[in-house]
Amino acid sequence: MKKLLLILPLFSCLYMQAQVKVGDNPATINTNSLLEMESSNKGFLPPRVALNSFSSVSPLSGTVPAGMLVFSSGGTLTDGFYYWDGTEWKKLANGNENLVTKTATATLLKSETIVLASNDIVLTLPVVTSADNGLQVTVKNNGTYTDQVTVKGNGSATIDGSDSVNITRFVGHTFIASGGNWVIKGNKKINEHLLDINPNSSWTSISEAIEFLALHMTAPAVIRLSDETFDISTTIEIDLPFDLTIQGVSYGTATLSAATGLTGKPMFRCLSACYFKMLNFDATSLANYGTAAGEDAIRFLGSGSYNEVKDCSFDRFYNTILDSTDAELWVFETDISNSQGSGILVHGAVPGVIVKVAETDFIGCNYGINLSKGSGAIIQLASGGYYNGNSGDTAIFYQPANFTSYTSISITGNSWNNTGKYIEGFDFTRSDGRDANVIMESNAGVGDANPSCTINVLNSATTTTVTTSNTWYKASWTNTGSTTTKWTIANNRITYQPNNRRNGWIIISGNLSCNNANRTISIGIVKNGSTGTRYGETTLRITTSGQPFQFSTVVNLADIAPGDYFELYCTSLNSFDVVTFQDILWLTNSK
Known part of the structure; x- marks a missing residue:
C-alpha cells in the first residue's frame, strides 16, 4: 500500500x-x-516591462532565447507586445495603432505611428538611433488636391538619402527607422515631378494638377493622362515657373473633349512653356464648337517661351494652334483636321516668332498654315501633307501686308492633293527682293523657287562702240522681255538678291553685227564690273560688215553672293568698231 x-x-x-x-x-x-x-x-496578463531599445534585452538579463514574449509599457518603444527574435525585439501587429491627425506643421512622437495629414504642412519624424531600428511611422495625405505634406528627418537624419519627401493627396508612405535615419517601406522610387491623372490619383483632372503645380512646382513637370476621355468645360490657363508636359500614356489613348461651358473659348491658353504629346483633341464632342472665332485648341501666348506639339491629333477647332507672340513652336508628327479658320495661325505683334512644322498633315482645313502677322520670324515647314477639302482651301498662306519681315522662311519637301490652292502670297519677281530669302524647294505640286531669270532681246538697234581696241565695254540694249525669280533685271544686268550663296550657270545665245568687215569681236560675262576677269569668253570673226553673226556661250558661276551682278561685255582688236547686239536669249539658273 x-x-x-x-x-x-x-x-x-x-x-x-x-x-x-x-x-x-x-x-x-x-x-x-x-x-x-x-x-x-x-x-x-503577460509580464510588464519597459523596453527602451529594439536591440537591447534590458530590462531582461543574460541570454534571452528567441521567442521570449513581453508587453512593453512605459519605455521609449511604443507600448505593445514584443517578442525577441534572437537579435532584437519585434513588435507584434496591432490592429489599434496610435492614429493621430495633423493639420499643422509638427514634430512627430515615436508613439504616433499612423498619421493622417492635410494642408500644406511639414512633419518632422522623431529623433532615432540604432536602438530604434525597425520603428515604423506611416503618414498619409488625407487632404485636398492642392495639399502637399512634406515629411523630413529630424536634424541631419535622411529619408532614403534625401532631406525630405513630399506626399500628395491619397498617397501614404511608411517610414522605417534604420541606423539613425529613415527608409521608405517598399523602396519604391518616387518621382515627385510626374503627376498622374486618373480617378484614383491625387488629381482627377488637368485643372487640379495645374492648380497644385502653381503652388508647389520646383522643377519641370509631366502631367500624364490615363487612357480615357477628359471633358474640358472651361479654358485651362497655364502660367507656371517651369516647363510643363501634358501627355498620354501612349499614342491616341487619352482624349481631351470640348464640353458644355467651353463655347466661345479656347481649350488651352499657354503663357509659359508647354509640351503636348500623344493626345487627341476633339471639338466635335460639343455641338457647333470650333465653328466660331475664339474656339481654338491651343493658344501659345508666352513671350520667349519654347513649346512643342508632338504625336497629337486635332479635329474641328477654329484655329487649331495659335502663336500670337514671339513664342517658339515646334509641331511634329501631328494630324490637324477640319480647322474652320487655320490649322496653325501665326499672328503676333512681337518680333521674333519661331515656328517649325515637320511631318504634320493638314486635312480639310480652310487654311493649313496661315502666316497672318509677324516680323523677324523664322518659319520652317518640312515634309508635311496638305489635303485640302475643297476649292476654297489654301494649304500655306503668306500675308506680307502684315507679316512684314522674316529672318528665314523655308518650305521644303511638302506634298499637296491638287485641290484648292497650295502656296500663296509669295512674289519672287519683285525688284526689292522682299521674298528673295524664302527657300521653296522639292514641294510636290509646285516648282522650286530657285534663283533664276531669262532675258529676251529682239531686233535691237542699240549700238556699243569699242572706242579703244582690246578694252572691254558693256554691251548696250533694251530688253524686249524678261522673267525673274530672286534676280533684279535692268537690261544688260542681273543682280542676285538672296542672302544665301549658291552656285549657278548662265547660257547666252544670240547674234551681233559690226559696222566693219574682217573684225575680231570677243564677248564675255563680267562679274561686279570687274573686266579683268571674264567668264565664258568667246571670239567671233566678222567677215562682212552689217551681217549678223550667231554666238553662244555657257558660264559656270561658283559661290554667287548677295548683291553680285553680271553683265555681258564685248571688245575688238580694232578701235572705233561699232557692235550691235540684235537678238539675245539669256538664261540664268542656280542650284
Whole structure:
C-alpha cells in the first residue's frame, strides 16, 4: 500500500509536466496544447516591462532565447507586445495603432505611428538611433488636391538619402527607422515631378494638377493622362515657373473633349512653356464648337517661351494652334483636321516668332498654315501633307501686308492633293527682293523657287562702240522681255538678291553685227564690273560688215553672293568698231 501511495504522486507530477490547463474545465485540454487557458470573463496578463531599445534585452538579463514574449509599457518603444527574435525585439501587429491627425506643421512622437495629414504642412519624424531600428511611422495625405505634406528627418537624419519627401493627396508612405535615419517601406522610387491623372490619383483632372503645380512646382513637370476621355468645360490657363508636359500614356489613348461651358473659348491658353504629346483633341464632342472665332485648341501666348506639339491629333477647332507672340513652336508628327479658320495661325505683334512644322498633315482645313502677322520670324515647314477639302482651301498662306519681315522662311519637301490652292502670297519677281530669302524647294505640286531669270532681246538697234581696241565695254540694249525669280533685271544686268550663296550657270545665245568687215569681236560675262576677269569668253570673226553673226556661250558661276551682278561685255582688236547686239536669249539658273 505504501508503494502505491508513492507511485501516484510521481505519476501526477509527470502528467502535470506534459500538459497544463488553467481556468475553466481543467479536465478538458486540447491534445496539442502544452499550456491552455480557458475563461469566459478573465484575460491573460503577460509580464510588464519597459523596453527602451529594439536591440537591447534590458530590462531582461543574460541570454534571452528567441521567442521570449513581453508587453512593453512605459519605455521609449511604443507600448505593445514584443517578442525577441534572437537579435532584437519585434513588435507584434496591432490592429489599434496610435492614429493621430495633423493639420499643422509638427514634430512627430515615436508613439504616433499612423498619421493622417492635410494642408500644406511639414512633419518632422522623431529623433532615432540604432536602438530604434525597425520603428515604423506611416503618414498619409488625407487632404485636398492642392495639399502637399512634406515629411523630413529630424536634424541631419535622411529619408532614403534625401532631406525630405513630399506626399500628395491619397498617397501614404511608411517610414522605417534604420541606423539613425529613415527608409521608405517598399523602396519604391518616387518621382515627385510626374503627376498622374486618373480617378484614383491625387488629381482627377488637368485643372487640379495645374492648380497644385502653381503652388508647389520646383522643377519641370509631366502631367500624364490615363487612357480615357477628359471633358474640358472651361479654358485651362497655364502660367507656371517651369516647363510643363501634358501627355498620354501612349499614342491616341487619352482624349481631351470640348464640353458644355467651353463655347466661345479656347481649350488651352499657354503663357509659359508647354509640351503636348500623344493626345487627341476633339471639338466635335460639343455641338457647333470650333465653328466660331475664339474656339481654338491651343493658344501659345508666352513671350520667349519654347513649346512643342508632338504625336497629337486635332479635329474641328477654329484655329487649331495659335502663336500670337514671339513664342517658339515646334509641331511634329501631328494630324490637324477640319480647322474652320487655320490649322496653325501665326499672328503676333512681337518680333521674333519661331515656328517649325515637320511631318504634320493638314486635312480639310480652310487654311493649313496661315502666316497672318509677324516680323523677324523664322518659319520652317518640312515634309508635311496638305489635303485640302475643297476649292476654297489654301494649304500655306503668306500675308506680307502684315507679316512684314522674316529672318528665314523655308518650305521644303511638302506634298499637296491638287485641290484648292497650295502656296500663296509669295512674289519672287519683285525688284526689292522682299521674298528673295524664302527657300521653296522639292514641294510636290509646285516648282522650286530657285534663283533664276531669262532675258529676251529682239531686233535691237542699240549700238556699243569699242572706242579703244582690246578694252572691254558693256554691251548696250533694251530688253524686249524678261522673267525673274530672286534676280533684279535692268537690261544688260542681273543682280542676285538672296542672302544665301549658291552656285549657278548662265547660257547666252544670240547674234551681233559690226559696222566693219574682217573684225575680231570677243564677248564675255563680267562679274561686279570687274573686266579683268571674264567668264565664258568667246571670239567671233566678222567677215562682212552689217551681217549678223550667231554666238553662244555657257558660264559656270561658283559661290554667287548677295548683291553680285553680271553683265555681258564685248571688245575688238580694232578701235572705233561699232557692235550691235540684235537678238539675245539669256538664261540664268542656280542650284
